[in-house]
Amino acid sequence: MSILVDKNTRVAVQGITGRQGSFHTRLMLEEGTNIVAGVVPGKGGQDFEGIPVYDTMLEAKIAQDIEACIGFVPPRGASQSILDAIDAGVEVIVNVADGIPINDMMTIRETLKGTRSWVIGPNTPGLITPRQCKLGIMPSRAYKPGRIGVMSRSGSLSYEVCDELSKADLGQTSVVGIGGDRIPGTTFAELIPLFESDPETQGIVILGEIGGVAEERAASVIKEIGTKPVVALMGGQSAPPGKAMGHAGAIITQGKGTFQSKMEAFRDAGVEVVHTPKDVVRILLDVL
Amino acid sequence: MNLYEHHAKNVFEQYAIPIPNGRVVLDEGQLQEAYEAIGHDRFGVIKAQVLTGGRGKAGGIKVVDTFEQAHDAFRTIMGMKIKNLTVEKVLVEEKLTIKNEYFISVTIDPEAQLPALLISPKGGMDIEEVAKTYPEALGKYIIAPHSGLPSFAVVDLLQKLNIRRGMWGQLIDTAYKLYKVFSEKEATLIEINPLVETTDGKLIAADGRLNVDDNALFRQTEIATLKSEFKEMVMREKGVDYVDLGEGEVGLLCAGAGMTMLTMDLVQHLGSKAQCFIDMSHGVNPEGFRAALEVLYFDSAVKYILLNMFGGLTRMDEVATALLQAITSMGDKPMKPMIMRIQGTNAEEGQKILKEAGYEVYSELEDTMNRLKKMLEENR
Numbered sequence: 001m002s003i004l005v006d007k008n009t010r011v012a013v014q015g016i017t018g019r020q021g022s023f024h025t026r027l028m029l030e031e032g033t034n035i036v037a038g039v040v041p042g043k044g045g046q047d048f049e050g051i052p053v054y055d056t057m058l059e060a061k062i063a064q065d066i067e068a069c070i071g072f073v074p075p076r077g078a079s080q081s082i083l084d085a086i087d088a089g090v091e092v093i094v095n096v097a098d099g100i101p102i103n104d105m106m107t108i109r110e111t112l113k114g115t116r117s118w119v120i121g122p123n124t125p126g127l128i129t130p131r132q133c134k135l136g137i138m139p140s141r142a143y144k145p146g147r148i149g150v151m152s153r154s155g156s157l158s159y160e161v162c163d164e165l166s167k168a169d170l171g172q173t174s175v176v177g178i179g180g181d182r183i184p185g186t187t188f189a190e191l192i193p194l195f196e197s198d199p200e201t202q203g204i205v206i207l208g209e210i211g212g213v214a215e216e217r218a219a220s221v222i223k224e225i226g227t228k229p230v231v232a233l234m235g236g237q238s239a240p241p242g243k244a245m246g247h248a249g250a251i252i253t254q255g256k257g258t259f260q261s262k263m264e265a266f267r268d269a270g271v272e273v274v275h276t277p278k279d280v281v282r283i284l285l286d287v288l
Numbered sequence: 289m290n291l292y293e294h295h296a297k298n299v300f301e302q303y304a305i306p307i308p309n310g311r312v313v314l315d316e317g318q319l320q321e322a323y324e325a326i327g328h329d330r331f332g333v334i335k336a337q338v339l340t341g342g343r344g345k346a347g348g349i350k351v352v353d354t355f356e357q358a359h360d361a362f363r364t365i366m367g368m369k370i371k372n373l374t375v376e377k378v379l380v381e382e383k384l385t386i387k388n389e390y391f392i393s394v395t396i397d398p399e400a401q402l403p404a405l406l407i408s409p410k411g412g413m414d415i416e417e418v419a420k421t422y423p424e425a426l427g428k429y430i431i432a433p434h435s436g437l438p439s440f441a442v443v444d445l446l447q448k449l450n451i452r453r454g455m456w457g458q459l460i461d462t463a464y465k466l467y468k469v470f471s472e473k474e475a476t477l478i479e480i481n482p483l484v485e486t487t488d489g490k491l492i493a494a495d496g497r498l499n500v501d502d503n504a505l506f507r508q509t510e511i512a513t514l515k516s517e518f519k520e521m522v523m524r525e526k527g528v529d530y531v532d533l534g535e536g537e538v539g540l541l542c543a544g545a546g547m548t549m550l551t552m553d554l555v556q557h558l559g560s561k562a563q564c565f566i567d568m569s570h571g572v573n574p575e576g577f578r579a580a581l582e583v584l585y586f587d588s589a590v591k592y593i594l595l596n597m598f599g600g601l602t603r604m605d606e607v608a609t610a611l612l613q614a615i616t617s618m619g620d621k622p623m624k625p626m627i628m629r630i631q632g633t634n635a636e637e638g639q640k641i642l643k644e645a646g647y648e649v650y651s652e653l654e655d656t657m658n659r660l661k662k663m664l665e666e667n668r
Contacts, residue, residue, distance in 0.1 A: 101474060254419070
């Protein structure tokens with residue numbers, strides 16, 4: 001089992017013929033992803049290595065019953081590709097673009113209300129259910145099918161932690177990068193119920209960082225419905241306030257988003273807060 | 289991109305938000321010109337232009353009466369360091385006769401993830417302090433997307449804050465203009481603190497902050513012309529995310545924001561501090577490494593360089609080669625002690641390349657931090 005996507009999920013790639021799009025489409029296919037369509041405005045009717053290409057997501061959806069998509073579109077056009085997919089009724093929409101304006105993300109969050117779609121990202125390596133479905137740009141070798149659900153605001157940290165989980169034979173059910181921007185399409189709090197109800201997920205890892213209130217919200221959901229062990233690792237304990245630490249979202253504003261506040265919220269919810277990737281594995285091996 | 293006070297005030301002026309009569313001054317000749325232009329009777333306030341709070345406490349703002357005093361203040365402030373930032377320009381302004389000080393701001397609310405208008409009659413104080421000590425004196429209104437800022441919402445805030453009715457008109461007007469700047473310039477923060485009510489009943493923006501969404505700069509072309517004034521923005525053009533932390537001794541050279549933050553925290557756990565944060569994610573090539581090394585070599589506070597990278601799609605043998613190229617283009621060996629840890633895709637090959645060139649390379653994070661710990665202890 002897994003969350004959001006598995007080996008049967010019917011996937012479309014936005015920008016499949018581009019340099020990034022074609023490169024990663026091949027890697028995603030190698031992981032087992034069921035890619036059934038490409039979407040590139042102006043290239044409808046062509047194909048990419050046997051995969052049919054459509055002009056719009058709606059056409060792809062009608063012809064191929066698309067359930068999930070991933071966009072390889074430069075940041076300036078990325079919000080349009082997300083809106084196209086929401087409009088077509090695609091359920092899982094991943095976008096890896098780094099640099100979507102905040103204004104565009106506010107519009108997207110607003111558009112999402114009342115729909116059944118999930119937007120994963122932007123500024124994320126994406127979403128992976130190892131050896132079944134990869135919607136992203138993460139290095140496949142760090143992942144292995146297993147029993148831990150992982151959510152992360154950081155790509156680099158999730159590679160390192162997943163690599164450790166794989167080496168320890170814990171592996172992952174699904175790994176979701178929610179991304180490093182101030183306004184992500186999906187938050188930790190929204191994903192926890194999915195991991196909670198996935199029977200194969202035995203433990204959950206949250207890789208957070210300073211800024212915003214995503215960790216605090218996650219903690220309150222865990223407090224309410226959590227039954228599985230959760231371990232959190234967070235970056236930015238030593239960051240000064242008011243400065244964005246590499247990620248636009250990793251910033252302490254108006255006294256909100258401090259490490260202290262997140263750690264207290266997690267501890268109050270019974271979440272173990274650790275300081276190194278190796279400690280994540282140690283704790284999970286202990287409790288499982 | 290966080291703009292200087294004088295930049296923010298230029299934008300305020302375009303939107304008819306009243307600002308004090310003032311000029312940017314870089315040398316003594318310009319100080320003399322500012323003295324004449326502002327008028328001897330209203331002269332003056334000398335303000336360091338640095339992007340940090342607490343300028344006043346640090347001695348970066350001085351009120352003067354005569355040109356001689358202004359001259360002394362200018363010489364003291366220019367070149368002074370405020371939280372490791374060197375003052376390279378000052379803003380010279382007329383003195384205001386202050387009756388009241390307000391706080392007004394539009395920013396992205398971290399909880400609602402929407403714009404919020406904040407108003408307080410307790411201006412001139414650190415607003416986080418106000419929020420803590422006098423929470424009833426800070427009014428907030430979350431602005432619904434695409435519906436703009438309705439005047440009734442501002443009236444409601446002013447009423448609750450017990451602000452004198454005589455000031456409502458001007459405050460509503462300022463709030464409206466502030467939100468207009470916020471949305472048109474795609475800001476993440478716009479703030480006036482203090483917004484001064486003068487003895488003759490006029491509102492003037494005595495200070496100003498304007499932070500613009502970096503991701504929107506491609507369409508904010510006017511603001512984008514200021515990029516070259518900010519080292520962090522110039523570095524970003526080279527694919528290197530750089531943050532000056534300002535009070536440490538270890539220079540971080542990492543890939544990925546999360547990884548860099550984690551490394552920064554681990555340095556602090558050793559009882560030390562990072563001086564700067566460099567995330568190379570988009571710049572792992574000889575040019576990117578060179579730009580990063582220039583910063584690390586020439587920032588005299590950096591005593592040690594700590595490289596920590598986990599290669600995902602980036603091949604670590606290519607990283608090692610690019611790093612060596614950058615190092616040797618600037619000298620035989622690094623100008624400062626350097627500890628390296630590389631892991632991930634092709635890590636073994638990368639480690640081999642660096643070891644053969646005579647460098648200390650680690651594969652485990654724990655060993656790397658222990659090595660740094662030892663190095664720090666040896667030099668204490």
